[in-house]
Amino acid sequence: MTRAGLVARVLIDSPLPQLDHLFDYSIPAELADLARPGVRVKVPLRSAGRVAEGYLIEVLGTPDTTPAAAESEFVGALSPIDGVVSAAPVLTPAVWLLARRLADRPAGNASDIIRLAVPPRQVRVEKAWLAARTAADAGSVPGHAATSAAADAAAATFFSDYPTDSLLVPVLGRQRLCVAAVPDLVPLPDGRTIGIWAQTMAELAVATLAAGRSSVLVVPDYRDQDQVQAALDLLAPVGSVSRVDARQPNPDRYRAFLACLTPAPRIVLGNRSAVYAPAHELGLIALWDDGDPLHSEPLSPYVHARDAALVRQGQADCALVFLGHSRTVEVQRLVEIGWLTEVHPARNRHPRVIPTDFQSEPDQQARAARIPTAAWLAAKEAVKHGPVLVQVASPGYAPMLACQSCKKSARCTKCQGPLGLASATSTPSCRWCGALAADWACVHCEGRSLRVVTLGTGRTAEELGRAFPGARVIIADGEHPLQQLGAEPALVIATRGAEPIPTGGYRAILLLDGERMLARESLRVGGDCLRWWSNAAALAGPGAPVILVGVGGVLARALNNWQPEALAADELHDRRQLRFPPAVRVASVTGTAADVAGAVVDLAAMDGVDVLGPVTTEEPLVRAIVRFAYGSTGDDVARLLKAAIVRNAARRRRPKGAAFRPAPTLKVRFDDPELL
DNA sequence: AGCACGCCGACT
DNA sequence: GTCGGCGTGCTC
Numbered sequence: 001m002t003r004a005g006l007v008a009r010v011l012i013d014s015p016l017p018q019l020d021h022l023f024d025y026s027i028p029a030e031l032a033d034l035a036r037p038g039v040r041v042k043v044p045l046r047s048a049g050r051v052a053e054g055y056l057i058e059v060l061g062t063p064d065t066t067p068a069a070a071e072s073e074f075v076g077a078l079s080p081i082d083g084v085v086s087a088a089p090v091l092t093p094a095v096w097l098l099a100r101r102l103a104d105r106p107a108g109n110a111s112d113i114i115r116l117a118v119p120p121r122q123v124r125v126e127k128a129w130l131a132a133r134t135a136a137d138a139g140s141v142p143g144h145a146a147t148s149a150a151a152d153a154a155a156a157t158f159f160s161d162y163p164t165d166s167l168l169v170p171v172l173g174r175q176r177l178c179v180a181a182v183p184d185l186v187p188l189p190d191g192r193t194i195g196i197w198a199q200t201m202a203e204l205a206v207a208t209l210a211a212g213r214s215s216v217l218v219v220p221d222y223r224d225q226d227q228v229q230a231a232l233d234l235l236a237p238v239g240s241v242s243r244v245d246a247r248q249p250n251p252d253r254y255r256a257f258l259a260c261l262t263p264a265p266r267i268v269l270g271n272r273s274a275v276y277a278p279a280h281e282l283g284l285i286a287l288w289d290d291g292d293p294l295h296s297e298p299l300s301p302y303v304h305a306r307d308a309a310l311v312r313q314g315q316a317d318c319a320l321v322f323l324g325h326s327r328t329v330e331v332q333r334l335v336e337i338g339w340l341t342e343v344h345p346a347r348n349r350h351p352r353v354i355p356t357d358f359q360s361e362p363d364q365q366a367r368a369a370r371i372p373t374a375a376w377l378a379a380k381e382a383v384k385h386g387p388v389l390v391q392v393a394s395p396g397y398a399p400m401l402a403c404q405s406c407k408k409s410a411r412c413t414k415c416q417g418p419l420g421l422a423s424a425t426s427t428p429s430c431r432w433c434g435a436l437a438a439d440w441a442c443v444h445c446e447g448r449s450l451r452v453v454t455l456g457t458g459r460t461a462e463e464l465g466r467a468f469p470g471a472r473v474i475i476a477d478g479e480h481p482l483q484q485l486g487a488e489p490a491l492v493i494a495t496r497g498a499e500p501i502p503t504g505g506y507r508a509i510l511l512l513d514g515e516r517m518l519a520r521e522s523l524r525v526g527g528d529c530l531r532w533w534s535n536a537a538a539l540a541g542p543g544a545p546v547i548l549v550g551v552g553g554v555l556a557r558a559l560n561n562w563q564p565e566a567l568a569a570d571e572l573h574d575r576r577q578l579r580f581p582p583a584v585r586v587a588s589v590t591g592t593a594a595d596v597a598g599a600v601v602d603l604a605a606m607d608g609v610d611v612l613g614p615v616t617t618e619e620p621l622v623r624a625i626v627r628f629a630y631g632s633t634g635d636d637v638a639r640l641l642k643a644a645i646v647r648n649a650a651r652r653r654r655p656k657g658a659a660f661r662p663a664p665t666l667k668v669r670f671d672d673p674e675l676l
Numbered sequence: 677a678g679c680a681c682g683c684c685g686a687c688t
Numbered sequence: 689g690t691c692g693g694c695g696t697g698c699t700c
Contacts, residue, residue: 010700016677023700046679046699074700650697 007060007072008035008081010043011096013053013111017646020109022057026078035059035081038089038096040121042082051082055091055114088126088258090118092278098312099276105311105634106587106670107642108301116297117276122254129258161196161345170341171204171284172211176313176320178331178340183350183538183562185505188234192484193503194227195538197323201286202231204321205267209240213283213318214260217269218305220292222247223483227501228269228288236267244270244277272297272305275312285309286321291328291531302669306330325534325564328527329575330582332568342565350562351509351537353546375510375547376467379491382508382544383471387490389506390460391536393513395477395495397421397458401428405447412437421452424462454516461493476500496532505541514551523580526555530567533559579627585634586675587641589614590623591648591666599644599666600624608633621665625675641668 006027012019025043027035035041037056045052060071072078091099091114099113161182162168170177181197188194205215219225225245232241242256260268260277268277272295275285287295287309295305306322313320322331322340334340356372371379382388394400398421401410410419410428417432419440428437428450441448452459457477465473468491476482476494485492485502492500496517517529529551537546537559548556558567576583589599596614603626604611614624628637648666 007700012699014677018697019677019699025700043700045677050678050699052677052699072700076700078700651695 005029005061006032006035007078008041008056009058009060009072010041010054010081011057011110011114012043012045013055013114015109015112017109017642017649020103020111023054024060024072024074024078025081027059028080031081031084034084034087036087036089037093038091039087040085040090042085044079044082053085055096055118056081056084057091057096085121086126087130089261090121090257090278092261094282094316095276095278097315098308101311101315102303102308103301104642105307105638106301106303107638107645107668108303112300113276113303116273116299117278119253119257120250122251125251125254126258129255133262161200161347162343163346166343167200168204168207170343171319171321172207174283174317174319176334176340177322177343178327178335179321179323179343180345181323181325181538182345183325183534183540185501185539185541187503188230190230191503192230193501193505194230195501197288197325197538198224198227199231199235201228201288201321201323202235204284204286204319205232206235208283208319209236209265209267211283212265213281214265214279215267215284215286216274216277216279216282217267217286217288218272218275218295218309219269219288220271220294222271224288225269225271226483232267232269240265241267241269242277244268244274246271246273272308275305275308282312282316282318284319284321285313285316286323289324289326289531289535290322290331291324291326291527296673302671304671310334324531325538326527326531327564327568329568329572332565332572333582335565336569336572348562351540351546352543353537353548353556353560353562355548355552355556355560356550371510371512372547372549375549378508378545378547379510380468382506383468383489383491385489386487386504386507386541387485387492387502389499389509389536389539390464390491390493391496391499391509391511391513391532392455392457392460392493393496393516394454394456395458395479395498396431396456397423397426398452398454399431399456400452400454401450402453403442403445403447404449404451406442406445408442408444409453410437410440410450411443413440413443419450420456421459423458457493457495460512461491464491464493474500496536499536499539501539502541505544506539507541507544509536509540509544509546511536511546511548512550514549518551518555523575526567526571530555530558530564534562534564581671581675584627585630585637585670586672587626587628587637587668587670588623588672588675589626589641589666589668590617590621592620593622595644595648595666596622596624598647599641599668600626602640603628603637606633606636609637638670644668 008025008027009022039056041056042051043054095117099110103110103113184196185193186196186199201217208215242259244256263280268274268279290306297303379388401419412430414435415433417430419428419437420431457475461473461475472490474490474492476498482500485500487503511533518525540546589596600611603609608629610627612625614622617623
């Protein structure tokens with residue numbers, strides 16, 4: 001409706017699905033200067049005195065059109081906004097559109113995404129930033145003219161691993177790529193060693209920066225961040241990099257966030273939340289190792305960084321690069337439908353992978369240590385000259401025990417948790433509650449003695465230390481983090497993903513416990529294992545043997561040929577046959593029988609949608625599974641489910657005696673990992 | 677969430 | 689008549 005004055009369209013910062021839309025308010029004349037899109041505002045909600053915080057999304061009308069023609073959909077009297085929290089425009093229009101789209105896709109709330117995208121406000125940091133910004137407006141505008149000399153020197157070797165027209169040119173042309181990383185290491189002048197992949201990401205970002213555009217570099221964890229940071233320290237202009245790290249203290253995090261709002265191209269490096277950074281003139285989104293589970297957001301609406309990157313690429317019209325040593329089925333699907341273009345290094349050099357069959361191992365000592373003779377000899381020779389990596393499945397000493405007589409796994413008498421040994425001499429204890437099991441008795445038989453069934457890093461280190469007397473033994477796992485390593489001889493026992501990077505690479509790599517890693521019951525095991533193994537294999541030095549123990553078949557072949565796409569293609573083919581994701585999209589709908597029935601009633605009749613169930617899960621809850629196609633069908637499914645969520649949330653009431661309103665019974669989850 | 681509105685049973 | 693129980697719906 002047409003009315004006088006300025007109108008503010010505001011998103012209320014609330015997790016309630018009923019409030020997940022824009023509310024219109026009038027802007028009092030005295031706030032007209034401050035009330036710009038993106039600022040945090042305080043607005044009245046319903047009764048006077050109740051104030052909610054929100055984000056100003058849009059201003060309708062102009063101050064000088066009096067009586068103005070401001071278009072507002074809302075018919076009724078508008079309340080005035082209470083105040084503007086600060087002049088910092090923290091929610092840029094681009095990030096708002098991204099949040100809206102990413103929330104709509106899985107029937108979620110925009111404010112849930114914005115909570116990831118906009119860090120908590122830090123008043124002092126913000127004031128300092130605002131002061132610096134007004135100073136910059138008045139005076140000179142600092143750019144990134146001061147390119148370091150190191151960057152010029154490094155420029156000579158830019159992209160030597162890929163044909164320029166297969167990587168650099170498409171990235172500057174804003175194309176979408178799936179890039180096979182070079183499985184090798186590069187020594188830096190400061191003595192550190194990083195994966196070539198990290199240098200590739202840094203080089204692409206620097207080239208994008210030189211073209212006047214920002215980059216967002218998304219990596220799973222801080223160890224990966226450190227590698228890319230090391231490459232950027234060398235290549236990128238001073239002051240052009242913002243690091244958005246979940247481990248940062250809040251003030252640092254907010255400072256880095258605000259730096260992205262400065263209207264100049266930047267390089268933003270961080271974990272999955274970096275994909276939401278408000279980068280100015282975005283030219284590139286690059287994501288490393290999209291199969292790493294750290295890329296998947298554990299908070300509702302559970303948007304995976306890969307999906308966020310895909311949506312943002314479409315909105316920003318920038319380049320998109322998925323880089324990795326392995327290939328997820330999701331990316332394989334995008335390659336097969338032609339959405340991503342595959343890029344391979346110019347030379348196909350890869351680690352020398354030797355699959356070994358373990359079943360026929362005759363050597364008793366080797367068998368006890370889970371190492372076949374060939375691997376044993378390779379390690380023995382290699383450890384004379386430099387570090388040797390032994391990758392195992394579990395941290396700790398002996399994380400799993402069983403009854404000596406009946407072989408059933410030993411459980412805690414208090415909480416049913418698994419029993420393990422913290423060290424060779426310690427009393428067995430529960431890994432969940434910590435209770436000591438000094439006087440343990442088997443519940444299945446009369447047995448009173450335990451035997452070790454799985455070996456962790458600790459026990460493996462002990463055994464290998466005995467087998468290789470004189471060798472330095474180093475443990476690297478969650479409890480003993482270690483990132484960098486020298487070139488001196490050592491046996492490095494590491495859990496998957498925790499392998500330190502040695503100068504010059506490992507002289508040999510033993511991948512143990514393959515059988516156990518594969519025993520996990522999940523649709524993803526094959527891909528996960530190949531990812532763990534190839535990421536470790538990429539740390540091999542020139543010509544070093546990588547020995548895959550006890551695994552054969554397609555997995556061993558894919559690693560041996562260094563062709564992860566072959567496995568991903570097979571897997572995707574199977575999922576198509578089964579109509580499993582990512583061949584189709586899925587959502588689970590959980591709640592009371594009536595709520596679930598009400599939510600899916602309109603879906604079943606839709607084209608390209610089928611509803612499985614509902615079946616009872618935990619009394620009195622039932623779960624239905626909705627399978628549907630990509631594209632507009634998915635949008636329709638999400639819209640209908642969101643409407644059901646809103647209906648359900650409005651209807652939930654607090655029972656008479658209870659202090660709290662019960663949680664909504666209707667839960668909708670898209671791409672539910674539990675379904676696989 | 678938190679509050680107003682409204683539609684039925686017991687009350688001064 | 690009307691006070692107030694709580695089920696229902698809305699918040700610009």
